[in-house]
Every structure is written in structure tokens, then in C-alpha cells.
Amino acid sequence: MTVLTRPAAAPAADTGSRSWWVxxxxxxxGAGLARLPFLGMPLAPDEGGYLVVADQWHPGTSTYGDYFVDRPPLLIGxxxxxxxxxxxxxxxxxxxxAVVASVLxxxxLGGRWAAAVAAILLTTPLFGTTxxxxxxxxxxxxxxxxxxxxxxxxPAAAAGAGVCAACAVLIKQNxxxxxxxxxxxLAELALRGRRREALERLAAFALGVGVTVGLALxxxxxxxxxxxxxxxxxxTFRAQAASVIDAYANDATTHRFHELLLATAVSGAPLVVAGALVAARRPRRGPDLRWAGIAMVAWELTGAALGGSYWLHYLVALVPGVVVLVAATVPENRYDGLPPGPRSQLLRWAVGVSALTAAVAWAFLCLHVPGPGSDQEVSAYVRxxxxxxxxxxxxxxxxxxxxDAGLPSPYPHLWSLSVRVRDPRLADLASVLDGPRAPRWVVVxxxxxxxxxxxxxxxxRALDQHYREVTSSGDWHVFERI
Known part of the structure; x- marks a missing residue:
């Protein structure tokens, strides 16, 4: 007698693995399209400054050509x-x-919910992502x-991870x-008795880091x-800057800190972290991402605090740690959704709240896309x-x-923080204004x-002696050499 048997079902852990990318x-x-309305926005100070530095990066008198900036070389590249x-x-x-690649x-790493969290947090204006x-x-x-x-x-994957680790640090040092x-x-792997494998992967990872850093240097x-x-x-400069900020920072710094806290809360990111911690379970096999995600978020918060100036874009650094925590809720090789049950409900609601606040902030900004301001007006006058x-x-x-003015600067400090740290008495600036390479224009x-x-x-004293004011816009005053 022929016995008909039902074909064996695919293991639950493989559910959706073939179409994880959809x-x-x-x-x-969607995340890429959401950024299109802001393509024509005026350049932010950092954007314009890095473009100035990158355009003339050559052997010169300061860190990057003739300018100083406290950023790694891959960013300038x-x-x-x-x-x-x-x-x-x-x-x-x-x-x-960068946003599209990050969401993919x-x-x-963690399926559709991890991708959703990345898409939301990398497009919300609350994180300064414009x-x-x-x-x-x-x-x-x-x-x-x-x-x-x-x-x-x-080991080859660990070496590739080392390359990625080095590239990230070579773009932003924290x-x-x-x-x-x-x-x-790797510590978890060693504690589970797989010390040899942990050492092999550590060696490969270190090789990837070392080769990449060596090539960049x-x-x-x-x-x-x-x-x-x-x-x-x-x-060295970052340590000095932290000391200066701590000693002299004014109410503006405190205000930005409060804005940073408010943006973090309104974004829903803390809710997502809480929901992920509730929903996460120790996997039956594979790495346990719970502690890894917690460690990453802890470091990311520390890095944002150590930055000192509390700009909104610091919050973008939180995205990888939050994504890893969300990935910790997904069973191995399962990409079609969160596991069923009440433990996942808070995470679903948290992602929904985060999506809603991001959408509201994005819509508001679309209706009020910043146009030319006083920065652009004074640069247009000089040009x-x-x-x-x-x-x-x-x-x-x-x-x-x-x-935007299209002129070089004979003064190496384009950012105000480097002035406060490296030229607080303005001796170097006075030397420039008094010397043979004095600029024709000074914007104050x-x-x-x-x-x-x-x-x-x-x-x-040097400014008053050699320059006269010719125009102003907002808080900016343009001086021309007499």
C-alpha cells in the first residue's frame, strides 16, 4: 500500500529568508525619496566647511592643506x-x-522591522538628517x-568587518x-568555550582594521x-576642546543640550529601545545581540555627550545600536516579521510612534524648506x-x-571652536589682519x-585699524580693507 505523506515544511527559522530584501x-x-525635497537647501556650516577643506587638500601649513579641522581623512576624501x-x-x-545602503x-541584519527603524531614524528631521x-x-x-x-x-567576514570598522572611525572618530x-x-564566543574560533576571528578583524588604517594614513x-x-x-584637540567647552560654554550650549534631549524623546527612539529590550530573547543558536546592542547604544550616547556642542546630527550615531537591538528580537534567519506574542507589541507600537513623529516633522519641514538666509546674503555680497x-x-x-563666496581664507581656523582652542587671544588672527597676506574681506x-x-x-585692534564696515545682514557684518 502506498502511503501518502505531506512534504516536510521548511524550518520556521528560514521563513522569508529568500525574500528578505523586498x-x-x-x-x-522611500527613505531616499524622502530626502529629495532638501537637495537644494543652502549648505550647512559643516557641509560648506568640509567642501572648502577638501577642495584644497594638499601639503600646506595646517592639518589639511592650509586649514585645520578635527575630522578624519576619509571624511575629507x-x-x-x-x-x-x-x-x-x-x-x-x-x-x-548612504541612507539607502544603511536601510538595506x-x-x-534584522529584517523588515530593523529596516523600518533605520529608514525612520535616518530621515526624521529630529535627528538633523537633512x-x-x-x-x-x-x-x-x-x-x-x-x-x-x-x-x-x-575569518574573511571578520576581516571585512575590520575594514568597515576602520572606515567608520576614519569618517567620524567616535x-x-x-x-x-x-x-x-567575540567575548561571548570565548565564554561559550570556542576560544580558538574567537581568536581566529579576532586576528582577522584586527588585520582588516590595521590594513585599512595603514592605507588611509x-x-x-x-x-x-x-x-x-x-x-x-x-x-589632542578634542580633549582640549572638551576642556574649553566645559569652562566657557554659555546658555546656547545648554539650550542645544535641552533641544537634543527633547528631539530624542519626541523621535520615539527611547520607546523603540525599550520595546526591543522587552521583545528580545536569547537565541537558541547564533550570537546573542541583546548585550551587544546595549553596549553599542551606551557607547553612542557617550559619544554624543563627549561631543560637547550637542548638535542634532549627533543623534544619527544612535541608529546602528538601535537597529542591532531591534535585530535581537528577530529569530535566526527570520526576516518576515517580529515573533508573535504580547512581548513584541510594545516594539510595534514604538515603531509606529516613531514613524508618526518622523512623518509630521518631515511634512512640516517640507512646507518650510530653509531658503537663502543671512549667510547666503553676505557671501553673495562678497562674491x-x-x-x-x-x-x-x-x-x-x-x-x-x-x-559660497568662492574665496580662500588666509586664516587656518574656519570653525569657531578651533579659534577658541588654538587662538583664544586672537594673536594669529591679528597677525593675518596686519600682515602682507591680509584678506580684503572680513565677515564678523x-x-x-x-x-x-x-x-x-x-x-x-587690527580689525578697527585696517577695515571699515560696508554692509550687514542679520547678525553678520561685512568689513572691507581700507
């Missing part, structure tokens, strides 16, 4: 690519590529490293997330930026009245004015050089 692809496309492609719009398109990688900064460009490298560490146990994730996962040195100068900018060979100085900060915030953390007397 929902992440749709979410990635990416802005150089944007500059070669045309500047502002190509830069924003590179930002879209989040989907590969501009392209180091955090945004580093996120896809962090998530790529996480995918390689979590989804493969081969983006150590992949290193944190690797430390937790070599390229930077060839362009005139030595390892010692990078250490000074990325480590219209400049002659061949002119230079300019902006006192202080807003290097986007230098970029507030009409005088007085600002927190600066003794302005020496610089103000």
Missing part, C-alpha cells in the same frame, strides 16, 4: 569626491546613497560591519560601534597630512564685489560663507570679535 528595498527607496562632482547637490546625493543593510555630516556617512560602514560579524562566522560589537560578540601622508597631525587634530586674488576671513565659524558675527572663550582685544 521590504527593506521598498523602505530604502568623501567631500573631495562631492566637490569633484559639483559640490552641494552631489554631496546630498551621496547622503541619499539594516534589513539584512544635512550630510560624518555620522550619516559612517552609518552604512557600521551596519555593514555588523552584518559581516553577525551573519557569518568565517564611531567605534563595530569595535564595540566585535568585542562583545599612507594616502593622507601623500597629500601632506601626517599621522602626528591627525593625532593632534583627532585626539559680487570681489576681485581676482581676493581672500576673506569669517569671524567666527560658518565656513559655508567662505565656500555680531559686529565685533567678542565671543565666549576669546580675548578679542588684539584682534579687534
Amino acid at each position: 521590504w527593506p528595498a521598498l523602505l530604502a527607496a 568623501l567631500f573631495r569626491l562631492a566637490d569633484l562632482l559639483g559640490g552641494a547637490v552631489p554631496l546630498r546625493l551621496i547622503g541619499i546613497v 543593510l539594516a534589513g539584512r 544635512t550630510v555630516d560624518g555620522e550619516l556617512l559612517a552609518v552604512p560602514f557600521v551596519l555593514a560591519g555588523a552584518v559581516l560579524l553577525v551573519r557569518s562566522n568565517r 564611531m567605534l560601534d563595530v569595535l564595540v560589537l566585535a568585542a562583545v560578540l 599612507g594616502v593622507a601622508s601623500a597629500r601632506g597630512t601626517s599621522p602626528g597631525e591627525l593625532w593632534d587634530a583627532l585626539v 559680487a564685489h570681489a576681485r581676482a586674488g581676493d581672500t576673506m576671513v569669517v569671524a567666527f565659524g560658518h565656513p559655508n560663507i567662505v565656500h 558675527d555680531g559686529g565685533s570679535l567678542a565671543t565666549w572663550g576669546v580675548e578679542e582685544a588684539t584682534g579687534q
Whole structure:
């Protein structure tokens, strides 16, 4: 007698694995499209400043050519690519590529819900995502490293994760997330008695990091930026800056800190973290991402706090850790949704709340897309009245004015924080204003050089002696050399 038997069902753990990319692809496309309305926004100060630095990166008198900036070389390299492609719009398109790649990688790591969280948090204006900064460009490298560490146990994958870890740090020095994730996962592997495998993967990971860092340092040195100068900018300066901010920061810094806390709460990200922690379970096999995600979020919060200035784009650094925590709720190789049961309900509601607040903030910003402001007005004035060979100085900060005016600056400090740390008595500025390379144009915030953390007397004397005010817009005053 022939016995008919029902074909064996595929294991539950493989559910949806073949089509894992469908929902992440749709979410990635949506996230990319959501950024299109902001392509034509005026350049933010960091965007303009990095483009200025990248355009003239060559052996010069400061860290990057003739300018100082406390950022790693791969970030400047990416802005150089944007500059070669045309500047502002190509830069924003590179930002879209970073967002799309991040959402797809989040989907590969933790399925549709992880992809949804990445798409929401990388497009919400509450996280300052309308501009392209180091955090945004580093996120896809962090998530790529996480995918390689979590989804493969081969040494080659660990080496690739090391490459991604190094790239993230070479874009933004506090983006150590992949290193944190690797430390937790390899420690867990060793505690489970698989010490040999842990050591092999650690060696491969370290090799990937070392080769990538060595290559980056070599390229930077060839362009005139030595390892010692990078250490000074990325480590020594940041320590000095933290001390200056702590000693002199004013009410504006406190206000930005409160804004950062409010944006974090309204974004729903804390709810998503709480929901993920409730829904997460220890897997029967594979790495346990709960502690890894907690460690990553803890580091990301620490990095945001150590930044000191509390800009909204600091929050973008939280995205990888939150994504890993959401991935911890998904059973191994399951991509079609969260496990059933009440433990997942809070996470579903949290993601919904986060999506709603992101949509409201995005719609509001679409109705009020920032247009040209006082920054653009003073840069347009200088550009219209400049002659061949002119230079300019902006006192202080807003290097986007230098970029938009199209003139070089003989003063190496384009950002106000580096002035407060490296030239607080304005001796270097006074030397520039008094010397043979004096700029024709000086743009001053507030009409005088007085600002927190600066003794302005020496610089103000040189400005008053050699310059006269010719126009103003908002808080910016334009001075021309007499």
C-alpha cells in the first residue's frame, strides 16, 4: 500500500529568508525619496566647511592643506569626491546613497522591522538628517560591519568587518560601534568555550582594521597630512576642546543640550529601545545581540555627550545600536516579521510612534524648506564685489560663507571652536589682519570679535585699524580693507 505523506515544511527559522530584501528595498527607496525635497537647501556650516577643506587638500601649513579641522581623512576624501562632482547637490546625493545602503543593510541584519527603524531614524528631521555630516556617512560602514560579524562566522567576514570598522572611525572618530560589537560578540564566543574560533576571528578583524588604517594614513601622508597631525587634530584637540567647552560654554550650549534631549524623546527612539529590550530573547543558536546592542547604544550616547556642542546630527550615531537591538528580537534567519506574542507589541507600537513623529516633522519641514538666509546674503555680497586674488576671513565659524563666496581664507581656523582652542587671544588672527597676506574681506558675527572663550582685544585692534564696515545682514557684518 502506498502511503501518502505531506512534504516536510521548511524550518520556521528560514521563513522569508529568500525574500528578505523586498521590504527593506521598498523602505530604502522611500527613505531616499524622502530626502529629495532638501537637495537644494543652502549648505550647512559643516557641509560648506568640509567642501572648502577638501577642495584644497594638499601639503600646506595646517592639518589639511592650509586649514585645520578635527575630522578624519576619509571624511575629507568623501567631500573631495562631492566637490569633484559639483559640490552641494552631489554631496546630498551621496547622503541619499548612504541612507539607502544603511536601510538595506539594516534589513539584512534584522529584517523588515530593523529596516523600518533605520529608514525612520535616518530621515526624521529630529535627528538633523537633512544635512550630510560624518555620522550619516559612517552609518552604512557600521551596519555593514555588523552584518559581516553577525551573519557569518568565517575569518574573511571578520576581516571585512575590520575594514568597515576602520572606515567608520576614519569618517567620524567616535564611531567605534563595530569595535564595540566585535568585542562583545567575540567575548561571548570565548565564554561559550570556542576560544580558538574567537581568536581566529579576532586576528582577522584586527588585520582588516590595521590594513585599512595603514592605507588611509599612507594616502593622507601623500597629500601632506601626517599621522602626528591627525593625532593632534583627532585626539589632542578634542580633549582640549572638551576642556574649553566645559569652562566657557554659555546658555546656547545648554539650550542645544535641552533641544537634543527633547528631539530624542519626541523621535520615539527611547520607546523603540525599550520595546526591543522587552521583545528580545536569547537565541537558541547564533550570537546573542541583546548585550551587544546595549553596549553599542551606551557607547553612542557617550559619544554624543563627549561631543560637547550637542548638535542634532549627533543623534544619527544612535541608529546602528538601535537597529542591532531591534535585530535581537528577530529569530535566526527570520526576516518576515517580529515573533508573535504580547512581548513584541510594545516594539510595534514604538515603531509606529516613531514613524508618526518622523512623518509630521518631515511634512512640516517640507512646507518650510530653509531658503537663502543671512549667510547666503553676505557671501553673495562678497562674491559680487570681489576681485581676482581676493581672500576673506569669517569671524567666527560658518565656513559655508567662505565656500559660497568662492574665496580662500588666509586664516587656518574656519570653525569657531578651533579659534577658541588654538587662538583664544586672537594673536594669529591679528597677525593675518596686519600682515602682507591680509584678506580684503572680513565677515564678523555680531559686529565685533567678542565671543565666549576669546580675548578679542588684539584682534579687534587690527580689525578697527585696517577695515571699515560696508554692509550687514542679520547678525553678520561685512568689513572691507581700507
